[in-house]
Amino acid sequence: MNYLYGASYSPLVFPESAWESDLRLMKEAGMNLVRTGDVHGSWDRVELQEGNYQLDTFIRFYEMAAQFDQQVIFTTGASCPPLWLQRKHPDVVILSNLGQQYPMAASYHWACIHHPAFLEASDRYLRNALLPMALAQPNHFGWQITNEIGFPFMPTQQNAEIELYCYCEHCQAKFREWVQQKYGTLTAVSDAWMWGTTAFWYNEWDDIEAPRAKPSAWSGVTRWLDWRLFWQWAFANFARRQHDLIKQQDSPHPTSVNMFNFKGFDRFGTFTGLDQWQIAQNVDHIGYDLYPGSGNKLASRPEHNSIFLDHGRSVSQSAGTDFWLHEMESGPIGGWLMGPDYNTGPVDIWRNGFEALGHDVKLLLYQPWREWDYQPLHWGALVDLDGNETPRLKAAAGLGQFIRNHDAFLQTARVPRGEVAILESKANAIFLRGVNQEEDLFAAQRGAYRALWELDYRVDFITPAQVINGTIDDYKVVLLPLMGLIDAETAVSLSNFVNNGGLLVGFARCGTLDHQGWSHHQLPISGLREAFGLVRVEADSPPVPPIRWNGRSYPGYKNRDLVEAMAETAVLATFEDGNPAITLAKYGTGHGLYIATQADSGYLQTEGGLLKTLMADLLPQLGIKPGVTISYTDKNIREIDPHLLVTPSRSMILLANYHQQDVTARVAVKGNGRSPHAIVAGILEEEPVRWDQQDDTILIDITLPQEEPMAITIDWHDTP
Ligand SMILES: [Zn+2]
Incomplete structure (x- = not known):
């Protein structure tokens, strides 16, 4: 087998007379894989009426692709069902918290994954149409399950938040089932969902309903956490359903899911229902879709390619699978008439390709090969609208040559584990989104990543589950950017990490709340108390005074904690009012560093770069150096x-x-x-x-x- 390299192509969209030339150019560019059947007319172009499957075009495409040594990765189509399904079952459309159906003919993912008619139709489509068709093709490579799984990530109204979904009766019933499984008794749910003045006592399971508002609208915290954790489970479960269906008939070919992280409108998958870590456990491989030019991200976030790909690589590593890029930007991108956001050129093709290879990507596909003139939104392309070569294709062919020159090495080589890990938790992210502080968390993760990345450290992401199962011991440093929610077990495991020689870095408000978003009574909590060597932590109100460290003054940022250090804990720096600002404790054979302000997000928001300077000073002293x-x-x-x-x-x-x-x-x-x-x-x-x-x-x-x-x-x- 060769390293998997290619592009997305829609044979239902481009005339059959163009296929041969397109496939020839792909082959000449060193490509060997085409992704097809994605959002551009798949299920709705195949099953024209219920049970009437038109697969001839795809079969002819497979056959012609084979002539040019191209394998095909096919999508399951579940992201965009045909309109007859909606006509037959008007309630199959996802329902928002305000009782509005998702507007038809807007984005994909409009159908509810718990609606029995959708499940029945999508199972049948896969089992009776796609699987037999693909299995008969010698150049069938594998499967992409749905497309960018989750709820729609675009708001339906200009400048609004994206909406919350889905509140249909099927989802309410499924949620009730999930809650019953989790809590067992109505008393346990009623206790867990206690909340201020708007609390209820649940006397019947039918009383259990999904919350229609975030906690910021004075609605229960735990109930909110459960509702969004339910959705992350539900979409992972849907991926598993399609994976299992495929494997029943087609066990040799790999399944995959393409997704993303850090997206505008929903940085951590709270609204869209996306838990990359869970999904990775349910399919053969996961992939991300990389678009640095959309929104011109690198102009404001130069670390974007790295943090995005390090996140995906970490998720794949956690599941022991390969990391793929189902979509990589292929040309000028974003914006309608007034676009593009960024004029992606040959330099970017090379650079993004090297970023991908360098972050352990084992399958690399451009999106798209050719642009669609009916969608006048700039969205890349390696050839022009008539299928002619562009300088971008030349660059892609150059990268193809590079890949072929190092084919065996690139397939087997791995990125070693990072020296540093950042802890992220979906519950923490859901909570912060619920109280309108998602951007604070995003800034904190970015700041922590960026400071270490700039110092040439390799940074991985890990989850509380990996803290508890011991994966954390593979790292030398673990940072906890804005980790407001830390449960008791994770806290104890973090102290074990320190005891065994690790360096743990905490920031203000670390571990203030428990797993259900309730206040811990005594701060720091057991585990963090020993690891950080602190007797007491108390939240203080702004403004945060400046910090004196190493003869210089650094601004504090956003929050500060008033901390009392244990006698043997070193106070490395104080705020100007004399309170400890940075403390370093020795615990077992490791260290706990506490920074009593938001030096994580503050790294990007304030002058002076406290976090980077501190890390550059401290890590080498502790013998922690980049590879x-x-x-x-x-x-x-x-x-x-x-x-x-x-x-x-x-x-x-x-x-x-x-x-x-x-x-x-x-x-x-x-x-x-x-x-x-x-x-x-x-x-x-x-x-x-x-x-x-x-x-x-x-x-x-x-x-x-x-x-x-x-x-x-x-x-x-x-x-x-
Ligand atoms: Zn629903």
Whole structure:
């Protein structure tokens, strides 16, 4: 098998006379995989009337794709059912908290995944139409389950929030079942859902209803948490349903789900019902859809590609599966007549491709191959509207050549675990969204990531489940950006991590609430108390005074905690009013660092960069160093971004280059007791480079033209 590389193509949309030329160009670009049957006319173009399947076009497409050595990944179509289903069952459309049906002919995912008619129709479509069709094709590769699973991520009204779904009777019944499973008795639910003046006592299971408002509208916290956790479970469960159906008839071919994270309108999947970690457990592989140009994200968030791909890579690693990119931006993108948001060009194709390869992506597909003239929203494309080559296709063909040159290595190499992990919890994110503080959490995660990323550390994401099951012990540092909700078991596991030698970094308001969003009585809670070496923590009101540290003043940000340190805990810095601001405790063989303000989000919002400066000072003192570092004149934020891929005998460093000038740089790589026998660098043509070894560090000098990527390959002598 070869590394999987290709593009999305809609044979139902483009004339059959164009297929041959398109497929030939794909093959010439080093591609071997086409994704089809996505949102552009799949189920609704196949099952024209109930039970009347028209699959000839797809069969002819499979056959022609085979002539050009292209395999096909097919989607299950469940994101956009045909209109006859809605005509026959008018209540199959998802229902909002305000009692409004999702507007038809707007976005996909309008049908309710708990409606029996939808389930019956989508099961039958998959079982009777798609599976027999695909199984008869020798070049069938595998499956994409639905498309960008979850509720619609676009608001139905200009500038509004996206709506809450789904409140239909089937979903209410399913929720009731889920609640009954979770709590067992009505007394337990009534206790758990207690809330201020708007609490109810539930005397019948039929009394259980989904909340129609967020806690910020004076509605119960625990009930809100349950409602959105239910949806994250429900969509993961739907993925499992389609996966199981496929496997009954087609066990050899892999299933997958394409999704995203950090999206505008819904950063952490609270409204859309998206828990990437759970979904990854239910299918063979997961993929993300990468669009840095949409909304021109890199202009305001230069770390976007890295944090997005590190998140997806971490989710895949947690499930022990491969990380795929079902969609990667292929040309000018975003905006209607006044667009594009970003004029994606050949440089971006190379750079985004290197980002993908460098973050362990094992299947890489552009979206789309060709644009649709009926949808005059800029959305990329490698060829023009007439199917002619563009400079972007040339770049994609170059990347294709690079992939083929290193095919076996890229398939087997892995990104080693990060030195640093960021803890994220869906419950914490759901709570903060419920009280209108989702952007605070987003800023906190970004700030924590960015500070460490800029220092060349490799950052992974982990969940409370991984804290408890011991995966956390693979890391040297764990950060807890705006982790307001921490349950008792996680807190104790975090203290074990410290006891066993880890460094735990907490920020203001850490572990204030329990698993159901209620107040912990004594702060810090057991576990965090020992780990951080703090006697007492109390929330204070703004303004936050500046912090004096190492002879400089740094602004506090947003929140502050008044903390009382244990006698043996070091106070590294104080606020200007004398209260401890940064404390460092030794616990077991590890350390707990507490920063009593929001230095996580504050890293991006205030001058001075306290978090980065502090980490740059402290981590090397504790012997925690990045595996690969890069240095060049006037390095600011990691404009040149190195990514390490390893096999036992070879390492490759893929440099994604955002620097606007030619640069001479020095890359330092840990040898881990080995020395290189050859080092080469380049893109399509590689040449030996100058290098030196100092102790266990390999130093490599390279010159990088503006925005040009580079790969450095190190072949190691056998381990002594
Ligand atoms: Zn529903």
